[in-house]
Amino acid sequence: MSKHLPPGQRQIEHILRWGKDHPGITKVLPKIDLANWTLIFEGEITMPLKMNWTDFLKLPKITSRSDFHCVEGWSVLDCEWEGVSFKFLSDLVKPKDTAKYVFFECADGYSTSLLLTDVFDDDVLLAYKLNGNDLEEGFGGPLRLIVPKKYAYKSTMWITKIIFLSKNKLGFWENKGYSDTANVSDNDRFSTQR
Ligand SMILES: Nc1nc2c(c(=O)[nH]1)N[C@H]1C(S)=C(S)[C@@H](COP(=O)(O)O)O[C@H]1N2
Ligand SMILES: [Mo]
Secondary structure, three states, X not given: OOOXXXXXXXXXXXXXXXXXXXOOOOOOOOOOOHHHOEEXXXXXXXXXXXXXXXXXXXXXXXXXXXXXXXXXXXXXXXXXXXXXXXXXXXXXXXXXXOOOEEEEXXXXXXXXXXEHHHHOOOOOEEEEEEOOEEOOHHHOOOOEEEOOOEOHHHOOOOEEEEEEEOOOXXXXXXXXXXXOOOEHHHOOOEHHHO
């Protein structure tokens, strides 16, 4: 028996893979070379940080089981993500009091933003494994954000930069009319609902 699904969602077995099963915003998969990979933290923080892949893998890791919901109506239940807690990373870079939002930039030009208080939840992480396997490029590898309570357009693939902001800046789909709050349990899909 399947678990209770949020309003308007249907269950599928596996997360859809970029390009093959699911379109992205670009026609080509961004090429990511781990030897040159960096993750940058900047903006309203006291300890700006640039990490390489080796440094990132040394950080304490967590696993988190959660459900994944695309705004187009498909959900995958019980995904096991492994990576680094967003709250842990935020504590490293020490947000200033002025930091209220966080903006995520990605290798394909995609972006999203979230309230800092939303990404401090225990189940929010930067993930490099899904169900025990290294995250494939087609699933956003080497590193993607996972924010289970929000529609998956908030869970950015191929993260490159994390910018702490005092004022909100809308991301790619939010600028095109999708909800900025994107709360799955409220069926909160389009900005006109707010
Ligand atoms: N960088 C980036 N992240 C992204 C997207 C994208 O096009 N580019 N699409 C979003 C959307 S709409 C969904 S449903 C999920 C899809 O993740 P999946 O390809 O692993 O199923 O990624 C989200 N994150
Ligand atoms: Mo989506």
